Amino acid sequence: MRSAGVRAWNPRQVFIALWVAVTLIKIVLAARLPLFVDEAFYWQEGQHPAWAYSDLPGLTAWLIRVGVEIGGHHVLAVRAPFLLMAALLPWWMVDLVRRELDERHAWVAGIAVLLLPLAGTLGLLALPDVAMALATLACVDAAARLVRKVDAGGATLLAFGLAVGALSHYRFAAVVGVGFVALLCLQGGRRALRDPRTWIAIAFGAAAWAPLLAWNFDNAEAGLRFQLVDRHPWALHGEGLLFLPVQAGVVTPLLFVALLVAAWHGVRSREPVRRLFALLGGLLVTGFFLLGFFADVERVSFHWPLPGYIALIPLLPALLDAWPRWLRTATWSLAAAGLVAFLGYYAAVSAPSLREQAAAAKWYPSNFAGWDELAAAVADAQAQMPAGTRIVADNFKIGAELGFALGNPRIAVLDHPLNRDHGRAPQLRLWGLEAQGAREVAQGPVLLVVGATDVKFSELLAHYQSLCARFGRLPHAEAVNIDHGGRRFLLLRFDGPSAGGSSPCVTPxxxxxxxxxxxxxxxxxxxxxxxxxxxxxxxxxxxxxxxxxxxxxxxxxxxxxxxxxxxxxxxxxxxxxxxxxxxxxxxxxxxxxxxxxxxxxxxxxxxxxxxxxxxxxxx
Known part of the structure; x- marks a missing residue:
């Protein structure tokens, strides 16, 4: 009876219908959703081509540059390469599981990729996680081939995955390390590691880290220090306990439990491929859980374990087959509700009227909000000032977002805690875009754009006083209140050098x-x-x-x-x-x-x- 119930629905048809629906929804949302601040900075990096940057390897910036060169200066063009990669991901999962395990389970695994909120929403934003997820799946696929039999195809796929991952993010090093451990734990993996073709692939993947290592060598290891030292307290703290409820929320509770149980069963399996998937996924998820007790809690990190879940998804269909029908139904229903909630959030963020109503709420999307309105106010103010007036931004977020909105990737930016906290200060210095203040005003008219809501309220006056120290006397500030002040900017027009004198600086x-x-x-x-x-x-x-x-x-x-x-x-x-x-x-x-x-x-x-x-x- 259970077998008949399991097969009562056609997973292939469900997968195709779901893939079409999710892809179309993401395209529509990606065309409407305002540019996130990190996306804007990656766009700016793409306008300054380089092999690597202070915050990331080069691939994300390169993909964005390709997107806008082909599709024009539009948010959808920025995100188009990432939407394409995200659309490929579930089909690749289907092909992997079909080859290694079972035809029917392959379509169920594809459905899981689409419904897992972290994976189903990939591509909506032009972020490195998309390429890193694709690279992870490529490496998982290659490892499954190599454990069974070492051949040129598997080695080539491994080289591709390792290279794409190395060009995506520092975090991919965790996938590399866990993959090596997983292969050592399997007889087929140890055999693969004795084959020269595997090491040629590994050497190719290692070479892809060269641009990032070269950048760090030339810049006093600024990127490595930020990613591995500066942003992390490296002291035991209790916030790591939040990993479980947070992951249960973003994965959805029953799907999260199912993936963990699948990992446990997979590790105990006698089938090498199942053990491989369980070791890869289980070690990654466990590693990020333990890291949470020592690592950065100030910035968003809930998406870090995604590569681990991708590795575990092939094990999910067999586990769900063993569950009672009501529990399977509840698992898929909760996952679908989670995906709808995530997509609904992005839909709300893309609707100005809903953002306005949420201005005082904790979930107010400040990093998405108000950039078009600010750009219009800046363009209007600049038009009223003398010809040649230059824009100086308060921090990298404003500089990058205004740069995209105004088509100017060379907006100078003041030194700001946000630049350092996000690892962008070294890159701005390399581009020659770190403004001093009085120096720029001495060279001609300047329109200074200040983010009043980009610092803690208790530190706002001190921030204004730091502007006095840099610019001298400040002109009257023109407030630009977005969503009733949910986002607040000040425009200060410097028509020439400050007269100075003994009078105190007047702050906003x-x-x-x-x-x-x-x-x-x-x-x-x-x-x-x-x-x-x-x-x-x-x-x-x-x-x-x-x-x-x-x-x-x-x-x-x-x-x-x-x-x-x-x-x-x-x-x-x-x-x-x-x-x-x-x-x-x-x-x-x-x-x-x-x-x-x-x-x-x-x-x-x-x-x-x-x-x-x-x-x-x-x-």
Whole structure:
């Protein structure tokens, strides 16, 4: 009865229908989804051809360059090579499993690749994980061939996979190391390692690391130090325990359990190929789990174990066949729901109206949001300034995103913690794009674009003061609030060198609305309390707005000594510590509804800065 139930559906037809649907959806989303900041920087790298870069080997940048050269300057062209590789991945899995295990299981394994959220969404973004996943599958395929019989085809495929992986990411070294261990554990693997053809393939793959090693040799090992030392604490911490719930979430719980159980059964199998798949996948997933107790927790790493899951998928169909029908159905249903959730997230990110509603939410996609609006504001400001005005970006994210939007890969970038934290500072220096500040202003008009939401709020004033140190006196800042301030930028127009003098530098405003809190429901007559500082001149007036219309003027100048402590004693606002304000807002003429509460803050120098808004509800 179980066998009949297992075969009641046609996996080949399901696979083909699912592959067509997922591929078409990804193409549509990839054409609409704003460029992620890493994609923008990889595009910038592609506009500066090199064998390797500070953050990555060269393949990702090369593929993006090919995409835009063929398809034009469009986000879909940037992602097209990655969409093609991702579309190939499930078919390759089908071919591998059909040859090594079983025809029917091959189509089920292909379905698993499509439904596994981490694999099913590959190609939507132009990231190195796509090529690395393809390289992993190539190496798994080659290893399965070589364990059975060493021949020129298997060795060539191994050379291809090793080379593509080496040109994709530093992390592929884990796949190489685990693969070597897995081959040593198998009699057929040890036999393959004694064959010269295998070592010729390994030598070819090793040679593909040469550009990256040469770059590091020429640049004081900056890339290696960032990837292996600087970004990791290398001290035991408890965040590694989050690996299990996080992976259960991104793989989907039952599929995650199924893959782990399949690895356990595979290691105990007498079939060499099954043991190979289990060793490759199991060691990779276990290795990344253990690494989580010592490695970087500040940046996204949930996708790191994907190569391990790819190696385990061939073992999945046989395990699911042994499960009761209800459990198989639940496993596939949860996986499909996970894929829909991932795709739905990208669909929401690509919809400006949904991004706007999520401006105050934790999942607000700040690295996707607002780049077109910022580019339009920058282009408009630049058009109003003298001919030859150059753009200087606050950090690499702004420089790369504006570079793509404006078609200019040579936008200079200030030294910024983000550049160092993401390993991009050495590359910017090599390109001669690390701006100093006063030097650029001395050479002609400059439009400085500052990311106000790209630093911690507690460090914002210190960041503004660092701009004073670099540029001298700052002009009035023009705020560009994206999604009601979910992303916030400042444009500062330098028409010429600062006159200097003894007068203090005037920074942009730093302010905070303490009440009402975002998302709260208030009466139509409600109290507002907050604080605002403006170094150098102080604040003259704070006006409260609802949906952009002024509804009250706050009483400014109330004492709040905590603000000075929060700003680490750095503020030289002449009003300190009397920098708080309060107001009683009468919105009784407005209907009960949701509104955006914001501030217009006027400095004592006459400048006006529109601050970010928060959503409140009037009852």
């Amino acid at each position: 405003v730093v302010a905070h609305l303490q009440e009402p809190a975002a998302g709260t429901t208030v009466d139509r007559e409600f109290r507002v309390y907050g604080w605002a500082v403006k170094d150098g001149v102080g604040v003259r007036e704070v006006r409260l707005t609802l949906d952009g219309k002024v509804v009250a003027t706050a009483a400014y100048g109330q004492e709040n000594s905590w603000v000075g402590e929060f700003l680490h004693g750095r503020s030289n606002d002449p009003g300190q510590p009397a920098v708080a304000f309060s107001a009683q807002v009468d919105a009784s003429a407005l209907p009960a509804d949701a509104y955006w509460l914001g501030m217009e803050i006027e400095g004592a120098d006459g400048s006006v800065e529109v601050w970010s808004e928060r959503r409140i509800h009037l009852r």
